[in-house]
Amino acid sequence: MFIPRKVKHRKRFQPKFRTNATRKISLAFGSYGLKAQTESRISSRQLEAARRAMTRFIKRGGKIWIRIFPDFPITDKGGEVRMGSGKGPVDHYVAEVKPGTILFEMDGVEKEVAEHALRLAASKLPLKAKFISKDV
Numbered sequence: 001m002f003i004p005r006k007v008k009h010r011k012r013f014q015p016k017f018r019t020n021a022t023r024k025i026s027l028a029f030g031s032y033g034l035k036a037q038t039e040s041r042i043s044s045r046q047l048e049a050a051r052r053a054m055t056r057f058i059k060r061g062g063k064i065w066i067r068i069f070p071d072f073p074i075t076d077k078g079g080e081v082r083m084g085s086g087k088g089p090v091d092h093y094v095a096e097v098k099p100g101t102i103l104f105e106m107d108g109v110e111k112e113v114a115e116h117a118l119r120l121a122a123s124k125l126p127l128k129a130k131f132i133s134k135d136v
Helices: 044-057 111-123
Strands: 032-036 040-043 063-066 072-075 090-097 102-107 129-133
Touching: 032 111, 040 044, 044 063, 044 090, 044 102, 044 111, 102 111, 111 129
Parallel strands: none
Antiparallel strands: 032 102, 032 129, 040 090, 063 102, 072 090
């Protein structure tokens, strides 16, 4: 699972999305990619499930790049806990994804295989995503 080795602040405030992505909006490494259509938080478990689905489908051929990383801490307090006594401990990490962000890139496989693998990965994620490719 993906978690940061070191963070500047252990707990962070919850940000507001409200905008489209301005970074990571075009293919940089591979010929095919998966682009987010909606905003969402992707946990490290969901990211790992998507990676495994892609890797197994392409039978470890080709190359996969993961363009996002879960570095935002989500805290959680137990159920039936009284008010006060501070913020809860860090429970897990998420990647905050804005619409238009490239999530995964792939190269070294045929277009049909890449499209099927990336659609499998998209089904593991809590957002709408579309397959994109470089026009050669």
